Amino acid sequence: MNRLQVRKVSVTYRKKTGLKPVSLEATGGEIIGLIGADGAGKSSLMHAIAGIKSFDGEIEFDNHIYRSPKEAEKVKGSIGFMPQGLGLILYEQLGVNEHLDFFADIRGIKQDSAFRAYRERLLRMAGLSDFTERQAGRLSGGMMQKLALICTLLHRPKLLLLDEPTTGVDPLSRMELWDILNDIITKEKTLCIVSTAYMAEATQMDRVLLFEDGEIIDKGKAGELIEKVRPFSYESAPEPFENSITIHGYTYSLKPLKLKPKEPTLDAVFFINFLKKYGPIPEISIVHKDRDEDVPATIMEAKGLTKRFGKFVANDHIDMELNRGEILGLLGANGAGKTTFIKMLLGLLPIDEGELFLLGKRIKSANDRQMLKAKIGYVSQHFALYKGMSVRENLRYFANMHRIEPERTSGLIKEYANTLGFYSYLDALPTDLPMGINQRFSVAAAIMHEPVVLFLDEPTSGVDVVARATFWEMLQRLKEEWNIAILITTHYMGEAEFCDSVVLLRDGKKIADDTVKNLYQIHPDAHNFEDIFLDYYKKAF
Amino acid sequence: MRIGVIKAYFKKELLDIYRSKLILMVYIMPSMILILFGYGIKLEVTHTRTLIIDNDQSKASYDLVSAFEHSKYFNSEVKNLSENKALNLIKQDKKDLIIIIPESFEKHLLKGLKTSVGVYIDGSFPSRAKTTENYVNGVIYDAIMKRSGSEAESRALITINARNLFNQSLRDEDMIVPGLIGLVLLVAPAILSALLIVKEKEKGTIFNFYSSPVKKSEFLAAKLLPVLVLHGINIFILFLWAIYLFELPFRGSFLLYIFSSFIYIIISLSVGLLVSIITSSQIVALVLTLIITIIPGFLYSGMLMPISSMEGESVIEAHIYPVMYYTHILYDVFLVGDGLSASKNLLYLLILVGYATILLSIGALLLKKRVA
Structure with a gap:
């Protein structure tokens, strides 16, 4: 019986703690989900079990006990591990068949007829049967991930460790990945440990472990976990209560409130945990700014914007409109063309075809943009902060860059730090900050010069539930206070809820563009945006 | 495996x-x-370890010796040794270059007769040897020219008998x-x-x-x-x-x-x-x-x-x-x-x-x- 026992395993990286002592027991046929933000300890646990990272404590699998990567060698034959990152284990230059041959050979699999049948079955399930000659570098993100999964399944592992296999993958491919997994697990009685950034996937799992700051804060069936926080979840309160968190239409409180209870989701577990640990979320406000009324109603208009890299079309005739006082969500899987589009807007990539209007002005050359730079704020995918400078120094640098008068700068930095709640971190280095603080301070750097439009590229990926919610709350306020236009990209389909309108990209093409309200009206049976977008993905084929 | x-x-x-x-x-x-x-x-050569054997001990030979002593390309030393012993110094890698001024060097020059200077170069590094040979030629012709007046004349008066040890073909x-x-x-x-x-x-x-x-x-x-x-x-x-x-x-x-x-x-x-x-x-x-x-x-x-x-x-x-x-x-x-x-x-x-x-x-x- 593929039995896994993890006894008091902890992981450290040089000085930092990656994972505090964790114990776990599981048997074949189970799916165990690890849920939490980047750096919460999910990968550390996986690496320890996979025997590729030194750890303290003891792991037993298949009656083998190991305490180090060296001792884990003997179980590696029966483990399949897929690390985090889209198609990370694939070789760009090798074709689909060549991958399967390679993985079969390094695992020393006998290529008999039973194996060939299994291999064909995997190829069929992954929908790759027709692409056996195509090189991995030329597959779409979803296909790459499916190929990586079947390569990991090729030696019929008894223990399957998948580190965020679905992050950044389109909803349709994500469903197919889960289909393959469920099929294999029922037939082969595999023990499967999956980490995910998507709360919605927790329902697919037999048990979930919720991670935060290197600790497991709760574990059990998703239903049980939700049951535990039910007494603390209420309909959103009109006035803030003491010691409570009101966010995204919910109010969470440890003490009973005279409010209508509301059906919680797994997110609630994180809020309740936060409340227990740190108390309520510090209030965020926005620096006051006089509204300029001479800003045109249409901030950005793209007509047939196209970008090609060689033969590959990254953006195929995209039309889009961004209005004043609107949050527009640009959604899509990794590789759908979101970042390319933003980069064209900013002039970081030349436009191959189409017309672009910013603030009513047709943009043809770099000169046209120069005038507008002062009106645009931009936060890049990995937060373009200087790691060797403190938060204060970074902000001063950005202020200088935007030609804010030096006498005003110090006061301004204090004001933003106070209102956005990172005052106590002003003299810390960006690398020492929690992700959520980093995120807010990056936004501060981008809005200090009071732009009329803000472009945000994947600001929420890998950030924990509480910080993400706070971040969206901040964007809402910013929009209301400043009447600013915000264009934000994300691969979390669920975040569409917090936008005013959304544009959905798939393989460089626009497949949906509507306001959030309309989308709900058109799809009355949809529970959430995952369902709505799945519909568009299916139609686009 | x-x-x-x-x-x-x-x-x-x-x-x-x-x-x-x-x-x-x-x-x-x-x-x-x-x-x-x-x-x-192509390589420049400086500080060639040079041994000069002056068999003439005359004004003309002193002039020639001092021309070598004043050049940055040569670290010269004057010694009276037999030719064989001097060549051994090259073999032991103690000298790179040996110059032998014959007896009656000055006499021949004064009479306008042809004379020859013997030059032995360590040929184990051909590029160096070739460069060294060119430098040696230059210094000698230059010294003689100061006496005779024209380059053509000095070339006519003196033969430089250069030989490379070890590596005859010199490439x-x-x-x-x-x-x-x-x-x-x-x-x-x-x-x-x-x-x-x-x-x-x-x-x-x-x-x-x-x-x-x-x-x-x-x-x-x-x-x-x-x-x-x-x-x-x-x-x-x-x-x-x-x-x-x-x-x-x-x-x-x-x-x-x-x-x-x-x-x-x-x-x-x-x-x-x-x-x-x-x-x-x-x-x-x-x-x-x-x-x-x-x-x-x-x-x-x-x-x-x-x-x-x-x-x-x-x-x-x-x-x-x-x-x-x-x-x-x-x-x-x-x-x-x-x-x-x-x-x-x-x-x-x-x-x-x-x-x-x-x-x-x-x-x-x-x-x-x-x-x-």
């Missing part, structure tokens, strides 16, 4: 090198360096080409082996090794064999260039050439392996490998300066890097042909084997099958 695993990796590596066009670098870079530098390098290529082979075969395999490993780290495919039962020895063999095979072919290509393009003689044993070259490639790819252990991006690995191979490769290959004329720390450094030992063997197989009967060659070959074993072992030991 399981052959199947190594074969799978080997096949994948070759496909990858071919499809990513790395193959161009493997075969174009070494030949390019050899051809560019083989034609390109730059003979010295530079083996040195370049020593340089190229240190740089190129190191780069390829470093890239093959670091590429997997950078892309993340290294996890396939970490998380599978593939053994460390299998992974190493799989990564290093393609380098050995691909650059093994370069040993022959470079040999052909040397013989047919640069028309070098080949006096030694071909087997010794091949064997020592393969050992040397193992040293080089071990250097690449060590670099790949401490780096995780391809560009850093490339720059680091270039720096730690090219500089010693150039300095200690004997191309720029013979190791024998180095002093102090540079002698120690030259002996630390493996380049010197290999190029010594190369000079022997191309130019001398003593082979392993010369104890120095045998010793150097053993030193190379030692280097290969030690570097490869350290690399294998430091390579970890887990994330940092």
